[in-house]
Amino acid sequence: MSAADPLRRVLPMLEVRWSRVARAVLLGTLALGFSVGLAATAAWLIARASQMPPVLQLSVATVGVRAFGTGRGVWRYLERLASHDVALRGMAALRANLYDALARGPVSRVVALRRGDLLARVGADVDDVGDVVVRALIPAGVAVCLGIGSVVLVGVFLPAAGLTLLGCLLLTGVLAPWLASRAAVSVERRGAEARAEVTGRSLELLDDGQQLRVAGRLGARLTALRAADARLTRSTHDGARISGVSAAIDAGAQTLAVICSLLLGLPAVAAGTLAPVELAVVVLTPLAVFEATSTLPAAAVQLRRSREAARRLVALLPDREERPRTPGRPADGTLLTLDDVAAGWDDRAVVAGVDLTLRPGSVVALAGPSGVGKTTLLLTAAGLVPSLAGEVRAEDALFAAEDGHLFGTTVLENLRVARPDVTETDARRALAAVGLTDWLDALPRDLDSMLGPDGADVSGGERRRLLVARALLAPARVLLVDEPAEHLDAVTADALLDTLAAHARDTGSAVVVASHRLTPLGVADEVLVLGAPAPAAGGPARVVARGTHDELLRDDAGYAWSLAQEAATAPRPAAPPPVG
Amino acid sequence: MRPLDPRLLRRARAARWYVALTAGLGVAAAGAIVVQAFAIAHTLGPAVTAGSAGTPIGLADVAPWLGVLVGAMLCRAVIAWAQERYAQKAAAQVVAELREQVVAHTVALGPRAATPDVSPDAAADVAGHAATATLATRGLDDLEPYLVRYLPQLLLTAILTPALVLVVLGLDWVSALVCVVTLPLVPLFMWLVGVMTAGTSQRRLRTIERLGAQVLDLLAGLPTLRAFGRQTGPGARVRALGDASRRATMGTLRVAFLSGMVLELLTTLSVAIVAVGVGLRLVEGMIALVPAVAVLVLAPEVYLPLRRVGAEFHASTDGLAAAERAFAVLERPLPTPGTTPAPALAGATLVLDGVSVRAGDRGVLAPAGLTARVPLGSGRPGSGRVVALRGPSGSGKSTTALVLLGLLRPDAGRVLVETGGSRLMDLADIDPQTWWSQITWVPQRPALAPGPLRDVVADGRPVTDEALAAAARTTGLDDVVAGLPAGWDTPVGLGGTGLSVGQRQRVALTGALLDGTGDADPPPLVLLDEPTAHLDARGERVVLDTVRAWRDAGRTVVVVAHRASLLALADQVVDIASREVGLETEEAPA
Secondary structure (H helix, E strand, C coil): CCCCCHHHHHHHHHCCCHHHHHHHHHHHHHHHHHHHHHHHHHHHHHHHHHCCCCHHHHHHHHHHHHHHHHHHHHHHHHHHHHHHHHHHHHHHHHHHHHHHHHHHCCHHHHHHHCCCCHHHHHHHHHHHHHHHHHHHHHHHHHHHHHHHHHHHHHHHHCHHHHHHHHHHHHHHHHHHHHHHHHHHHHHHHHHHHHHHHHHHHHHHHHHHHHHHHHCCCHHHHHHHHHHHHHHHHHHHHHHHHHHHHHHHHHHHHHHHHHHHHHHHHHHHHHHCCCCHHHHHHHHHCHHHHCHHHHCHHHHHHHHHHHHHHHHHHHHHCCCCCCCCCCCECCCCCCCEEEEEEEEEECCEEEEEEEEEEECCCCEEEEECCCCCCHHHHHHHHCCCCCCCEEEEEECCEEEECCCCCCCCCEHHHHHHCCCCCCCHHHHHHHHHHCCCHHHHHHCCCHHHCECCHHHCCCCHHHHHHHHHHHHHHCCCCEEEEECCCCCCCHHHHHHHHHHHHHHHHHHCCEEEEECCCCHHHHHCCEEEEEECCCCCCCCCEEEEEEECHHHHHHHCHHHHHHHHHHHHCCCCCCCCCCCC | CCCCCHHHHHHCHHHHHHHHHHHHHHHHHHHHHHHHHHHHHHHHHHHHHHHHCCCCCCHHHHHHHHHHHHHHHHHHHHHHHHHHHHHHHHHHHHHHHHHHHHHHHHHHHCCCCCCCCCCCCHHHHHHHHHHHHHHHHCHHHHHHHHHHHHHHHHHHHHHHHHHHHHHHHHHCHHHHHHHHHHCCHHHHHHHHHHHHHHHHHHHHHHHHHHHHHHHHHHHHCHHHHHHCCCCCCHHHHHHHHHHHHHHHHHHHHHHHHHHHHHHHHHHHHHHHHHHHHHHHHHHCCCCCHHHHHHHHHHHHHHHHHHHHHHHCHHHHHHHHHHHHHHHHHHCCCCCCCCCECCCCCCCCEEEEEEEECEEHHHCEECCCCEEEEEECCCCCCCCCEEEEEECCCCCCHHHHHHHHCCCCCCCEEEEEEEEHHHEEEEHHHECHHHHHCCEEEECCCCCCCCEEHHHHHHCCCCCCHHHHHHHHHHHCHHHHHHHCCCHHHCEECHHHCCCCHHHHHHHHHHHHHCCCCCCCCCCCEEEEECCCCCCCHHHHHHHHHHHHHHHHCCCEEEEECCCHHHHHHCCEEEECCCEECCCCCCCCCC
């Protein structure tokens, strides 16, 4: 392991107690040692018995054989329990440490967690790193202890045979695992691209299969999938060439050790340096030893896999601790000021040159096409993402994300995320404000009803409103709410914005809402329209127009046009059922 | 669950030759092991006997048997090499074959493929779709350990174990008897332990899954917790959940590993019994040393495959479960397509006659009893029409489009095609290929193939640069191309990665405009599902311009309209409504 080995960095997070590992290795060595003992005593017993001594002389050996035969299973059982205990403790500690690190690190890492199946990946990666203990470290420790013990046992009778046994053990314990690991690398490296393509094409076919059928392109896409899968198979094939050699070494080394013992033992017996009975022990013991090394190729592959998993986890870990956010205090009478602020990610500005002042009761809307940078600007104003230029000064500001998380717990506990002391009355009032009273009444256990993981049994619109209700309950004096109206029908959406505005005016706090729908923005004191520059020009988006809703409607042709388009789709009475 | 599902052999060609190869290698392995045991016995036996008698033999006396031993070693190495080499390849091929079949079959099942017939509900639809996607991408990989590790051991147990017992029988019938008596005890005891512990393990496993999900839930919610400044508290909870999870897991393992212990105990104890028995009979002179050594070497080998089968048991259950899921998809019957060639659509009339489609769990028909006549344009420039499907969200507009495409069969009612002379044909009887070749369909989320932008737009259609440029002007794609550094050569990933949602839509509309610009006549019918999400003013204008272009070209555009601007353009508006019908089955209160 090199110094830059990600496993090295992650292993301390497992908080492994090495005494527990030692115990597991000891138990594992005992289990396999009993196998070796069984083989050695049985060999001695048979060879000695063939000399037809009085039966009593064999009694110790017969008892030994039976004892070794019985004990192995018990030791193995204890070893498996001990090693899994170590691994599970490690995984639990790793999860907790990972959580702590992410909780303290920059928010961009955390935001990245939501993308794709990264999160599910984290769960699997933690398991993979934990597996390194059960599947790699402990088997390797057992193999080393048992190998040394067996070499010494054989070496006591015939030192040269001990050395050849050691050589064969090194073949299976070092060379074969190294080859197996190389094979895994080869498959992974060559296969990664093919695997990604197979996954992508499968998903495309499953998602868009119907349109491909209609367009007559299904056959071509299935052929492309088959070709990608063939490439994947070929990469496996190349790896199997190497792992095949590893398997061959593993299968042959045992017999090789027996042959070496015979080649060395027969002359030794002839020379009188080795008793005939001992020859049987020297020749037959190796047959039981190689069980210890036969798990090592798999252990080497596991080590690699764990290292890759560790690499991905390290990539998630913040390389620095987030400085506690100490935004400048805004001037008296204001809650938040943005002074020529540029917002963006990784030093690339998405929005620039934004000035904004919020006073108690202010309601400001942020408009503009999707993807223009409204969310990034809100995150920056909330202090969750450092501003790239300019100055953010804020009283405690809360960012309510469009995809905010609903926890797999009760409705009330989900609302208490905003503030631990939310009472049932507070909760009901907030849910009523966002129009969820009917929804609450329909729940089986009222405020104590469980929400599914990630709020799975909540519809998109209900989810949005729950998130707004939670934001309303927060003690923050500035609410920065991202697209509160998404997934809602127009009437509900407009009512929700009214609710947020009323909250600001009643409590003397301030609200900024990002919205790509313009119709409800009349409720805002000021509307900031963000616009991207022409594609050819590039550069960050800027505030292209600002003013009250009415002013913009009067002065800004684009704003008026967009609003007219929305107005045309304003809710109408439901169409009468067609006359059949 | 059967240890080897015969359907696997039927469905996957690669599985057939692999099983045959593995069986062959198993026979060879059995031979090599027996030969090795005899070679060791015939070298060691005389050496010990002669040595004990004070007349030790030299290497030359046993040279032939040493040669045999070297041969056996090489054989075993080659067998292991071949097994490993071809197992991996065969596993990859079996997975590939099943993947293609699952994907092709799911597509052929139609747009509601993910919904199992037994539970028609929307949540199952989404979950079913995700499950199929997981199965096709990662789930089938579970077959690999099953095929590479478990199946060979299983076949070895079936071939090698009885063969070795027979060999032992020839050498020493008492030892063979020990094997015959103890061998069946292994699966018997494992089964007993399994049965006794199954309930506890199941309950504990559920606990563990729940605890794991809670930790992931907290991780997933970390951005939210941070926004509220509440991120530090749950750290302790993650730790506590981890501890609880460990305790629950250890409880399960204490029980689960019992079967492993029984397995190890029985197999090693049997070897010990054989060894002691042989030893005692040697003293009595009832057996010679050579067969005694052979039996001693063979005894562990008799039990080895069985032990390995036990160790790979999880690979077997996971792999068979994956195969089972694949077969569950593959065994769902396909709808029988019609066979009559479609009539020419230009100038025909589509007649919807009381069309109703059940919408999932809500006990809703959407559309409900839809009856309408939609005359199609003749295909000559100027005769085009725009037909808007209108209705509140969830009323079944997109479903109606699927029904018109023949991808979805209505639960009640019919779709008829009326051609000249009032001849009526049921859409269900029409050969779908001939129907689809007359339709251009632009769904809400269009599929884009990967490649350079030009090829993505053309998507296999023979198009000239002029036609491409003209179509791009209509949809505003030319603006997009102008802004891209590599222009028409800009690479686009699978599913349109690298393009924004609006850009993807323009690409799809441009491609749809190009339908039939080559030698073939343009399809007379265009079905357009207007995108609802995040379409700004510019995006909306693109849709309107494109629809107009189609109408001007004499084609009929049936559009699922979400906006008034499109309704204003329509020559005919078909109102779509849903109706609650109540659930047929009473669901238990949650």
